[in-house]
Amino acid sequence: MFVHGLGVIVCDDLEVAKPIEMLHRYLRNVHFKNMLGEEIFSEKSGDLPMDYNIINRVYLSKGIVKHEIVGIYSPNALPGEDFTINEKVIVWEAAFTQIPPESRCSQSCSPGYRKLPRKGKPICCYDCIPCPVGEISNQTDMDNCMRCPEDQWPNEKRDVCVPKIISFLSHEEPLGIVLMLLSLFFFLITTVILGIFIKYRDTPIVRSNNTNLSYILLVSLMLCFLCSMIFIGHPDKVTCVLRQTAFGISFSISLSSVLAKTITVVMAFQTTKPGSKLQKWMGLRVSYSIVLSCSLLQVLLCLVWLVTATPFPHYNIKSEIGTILIECNEGSAIAFYCVLGYLGFLAGISFVVAFLARNLPGSFNEAKHITFSMLMFCSVWVSFIPTYLSTRGKYTGAVEIFAILGSSSGILGCIFVPKCYIILLKPHRNNRKYITKNINEVALPRMLKESYIN
Template identity: 55%
Template sequence: MEEIARQNITGKVWIASDGWYPLQIFSENKLLKTLIGTFGIWSRKGMVPGFQDFLFSAHPSKSPNDIFIKDFWENIFGCKWPESMSDKTTQNENTMFCTGAEKLNEINKILLDTPHLIITYNVYNAVYAVAHALHDLYSCKHGEGPFANGMCANIYNFEPWQLLHYVKNIHFINKIDAEVFFDKNGNPPPVYDILNWQLNPEGSMDFVKVGSIDFSASKGQGLIINESAIMWSGGKTQVPRSVCSESCAPGYRKSTRLGEPICCFDCVLCSSGEISNQTDSNECIKCPDDHWSNERRDKCIPKRIEYLSYEDPMGATLAAISIFCAVICTTAFCIFIKFQDTPIVKANNRGLSYVLLLCLVLCFLCSLVFIGQPKTWTCMLRQTAFGITFALGVSCVLAKTIMVVIAFNATKPNSNLKKWVGSRLPNSIVLVCTTIQVIICIAWLATSPPSSEQNMKSQIGIIIIECNEGSTTAFWCVLGYMGLLATVSFIVAFLARNLPDSFNEAKLITFSMFVFVSVWLSFIPAYLSTRGKYMVAVEIFAILASSAGLLACIFFPKCYIIILRPDRNTRECLMGKGIGGNKKNT
């Protein structure tokens, strides 16, 4: 402590143990600047009645044979008795000799303040404890004693353990109204005073009681602190703040600096999804799965729920396009019904054209099932309805393409394909190809059906309500089978593109299948690279684009002739010229 004072280290709050108080150095004025504001925890003191008067009356001359009083005198006054100086003791000019004229009642009162009387008070209680134990031992009645067979100890000849029994059980109130007893472990009452070392107006040090600790008190009542009575380092009354690091605000956590005191730390912003809602948090708290941290990281807020809804501009736009295309397709169907007896409608299986148009209407409308909050039934319906309707539509296109090839080759002499001309073969093709897709969908729904789920991990701060396809393999089997039908239709139509004009619908089918396959090949990487509502939007766009491609490429040219060029809607024109209007050689 002398070295600390010499280097003028101030501004520190020291915590003193009960081992400090017997040392004279801690009451020296040169340490006042360093030690003011120190806190000490000592056993509760008590003023022994009459002890101060006894102390002031003590003098070596009254007890010349008492060696302890001479040592006490030397320690109190900082002097040496001449007779205590041996020949080997080195004397110097600063050595002060005791004369006996010194007066105890004139010394600094710090010597008689709290710490110096604690041992005296404890000895006082110890003597009384033994006295009470001896009294209880003496008062024991034969036959009612605490030992074997009700025996009592002999007051003139007892064993130490017999006296110890009574000492453990003493319980009395001393002359300053303090309880004295021992617990089951032999310990005195665990009560301590909290003392604050303060500078008094005379420039010396006082030990001021500012609180107490009672470990035997009920929970929450053991610690009592009088904050207004505390004097901090430097004589200040305001609680000192750490000069190393300021407090961390809510939203931050403390990160201790390696190799530095615990009061030196950095304030680190809580990670996304974590918060701290109090000052100087040591750790950040993780938000529940359905919540996320706000920007200040001091509160958990519900995650934003996302799905492709009708209120969303993108969802509303796709729904409007879907309905518009369905209306256009229905209009084309009505045109075909009204002009069903005209040559261009009757050409190449009128019934398949009706089925294909109705199928395209369903394809446009099935995209509406993809919009809105996913439910279990909508998740099961959307992919199966889409897969079956598209399989039906592509099967119709395949049947029409095959019939173009068969019809052309059946006109050749001695052809065996004439028996296949008619409605039985295309109907069988449509039925078989569609049934296979239906079987795939039934197996999908029976083994691992799609369901609605909340995806909380895909995007930060967002709960994506989406459909879990259940079986990814089944989903890609549905798409793969549909792609297989489209590829076969494209190949057959491409090979039949140069047939005579009367059967040149193969050219339109070729281009429509090219658009269809291109759309779905582009769909795969786009679908796999998106998440949430954008993934659903990509699939809806693919459905609308591929359906619109079939409608535009196969039926718009025929509707154009029916409505705007009725003069070309004749058998002679169809046999002599194609839909495109170019002359061909048969």
Template identity: 50%
Template sequence: MNRTHNAVFAVAHALHQMKNCVPGKGPFKNGSCADIYNHRPWQLLHYIRNIDFNNTAGKRIYFDENGDVPQSVEILNWQLFPNGSNQYVSIGSFDFGSLNGEGLSIQLNKILWNGGHSQVPSSVCSDPCPKGYRRAAIQGQKICCFDCLPCSEGEILNPNDDSKCLKCPEDKWPDSRKEECLPKPIQFLSYEETLGSVLACISVLFCLLTFSVFCLFIIKRNTPIVKANNRDLSYLLLISLMFGFMCSLAFIGRPNRIMCMIRQVMFAVIFSLCVSTILAKTITVVMIFRATNPDSKLKKLVGLRIPIYIVPVCTMVQIILCIVWLTTDAPFAEFNMAAEIGIIVIECNEGSRVLFVSVLGYMGLLASVSLFVAFLARKLPDTFNETKFITFSMLVFASVWVTFIPAYLSTKGKQTVAVEIFAILSSSAGCLFCIFSPKCYIILLHPEMNSRQYITGRNARNQGIQ
């Protein structure tokens, strides 16, 4: 009824303005006016769109630029009570004529939602997905219904489309919330961490222990226990063991191209020198003992000092292999991004696998020959029983490097380098203790046994028993 009243008044005001139009000042062509008794509909519409008056209730009536009547509406809430009654309750209003949305007024405390609850119900099918999860549409359901699936490993949520995940670049990894790709941390065995510092300390301690044995042999160089089985070869073996312990330090620290080449070549040459020295010592014992037999043909070879040439020849072969390795396909540092999840491991790539295996295989061949010769000479008289200790040292050496292979292949990252250092230290320590600890025991604790008379007498007793 109120709208009809306003409509009649709007038409009346439009006709009144049309009647009061002054010719020459009208709104139409050449200032003409419309004939109130014979006008066109569009002429009346012109006046209706431009009315502006207050109705009998004092409310302003006008049309906006779109031809709409700005009005105010009352917002009602239909409320159902537990006793079965219901009623409409005014909870606010909206004035279309207000600017900047200020015409909306709602009293939230008066709203009663379905079920008699005053709290606003959740109007969603599925809750928003947490960080790091993407939306996955449920087949046969509306778009607002979805499952939340975690982004796969190495992926973050697409910031422009929460239904997709983006894979991080190879050198980056998602943060804990899978919102951003962060640079992967770089890992290598360093001196600053506990493992690296412990291995370095062990290496230095063993080197100092070997140097102490070397000094002891220098001081006691004229005693029978030191002169037995070639004193010079014992010196050379101790020196090579010292360098063997120290070369493990080259495996600690950030790898680069130079260090990768140095540490592998140093390790190969030093251990070849060490094993070839042990081989020369073993052959020396065998030749000297066999030459004591009147019918032996080795008497002529003893004077040639053939074992002395074994060390440079065997070591030179390894040096040649290393030179070929370095000139054809040398080791180099590389960033391994697949070794460990979320970490970049800086490690040494061995370059040519064939030459790397050849270098290791040559060391294994020298160790096998030394073990074989020492094993054959294990029944020599006690005066020359160093072959027994050489046999034990080569058994330790072989055991360490045989167990090293599966351990090396089953570890990743910096643990691989730690396993290799442990193998170097263990095999070197085995040679040091098995070969030199019996001699140090006699020199330090039983000096009475370190005499020509004792050794000669023991040798005579052993030959008498035989």
């Protein structure tokens, strides 16, 4: 089909294309002299090494035809300078609905899209479809989109790859600030309670059930609140190693102290029975031995964990689209759940023993408070596991911080707040006579008086 203007011939018919191919084959062997005596020959490609004028044929009235030179093509010119045309002087046929006319049936595909050929149509007919997720096209009419590098992601237009957003629980974002303030708040509350116990250390309510065990428990709770802050900030090798080990050891000391307190309550009342064989086991060394042995076992578990599968920072690029999650890989899920399981074991024993001792005289007994604290502790960590497994990235650390703060504050509130209430607001109940009013003190053995009342 001949198009007025530039004189372009478009061949869609194969029967017409074959003779043209034969013509090109003969043109490759052209060699002659023109009217000026210049030697003309064709190159291997069939092109003649000469300049070509681009002529615009204009049809005037009364059948007059005018030819205007509107451009030039120089095969030997530099790239970009071989083809020049002056579009302003071109006169287009009035029948064209669009100037300049389109020589194809589809519009150009913008960057961010790719061409999808239409079945049964010429190659110039296609649809423009957006690039798939994770791919871009930065030029017009691209046949295929390009995938971005792993650390980059397409922008909204999908024409440029941009760096992915790096996500972790930061000290500067609202969630990190709230968790950090909560950790500091509970740490200060625990410090105040420790100061109260030290100030009133000679009163019966503080000396009951071993003053030193109370000190150890309060200090370990302070460490628990502080270790939750390790989960906030950019994960690195040091913080990934300290996170779970500091948490596991601090909580094992706390639960061991609670267990020692619980066993002390039960043994104290069991030794009041005639002929009890527990009298030889009563003593401060028993309580300290429980705390030391239970804590050392957790330390051993953590050491094995660090030696066999050390936690390390991990860049997770697959969990969230367009985001790199920086998180701590625990190294060994089995070791992590062994540490949690051991804490659950200590809490379970403390809960069972305290629950069995809940009916002992209330004015002398701490078992009821321990029962409630262990019930809260177990509830928090049982709900923690499915929540932990269903979250990713910074929210995983946030869930564990909530569990640490919730369980630690539960122990603090159930065991020590009632005592502080009596010390500060009900001082008349903080005396030996009131505490032992329901107990036959004569029946108490000497060791019970030393470790529980004096």
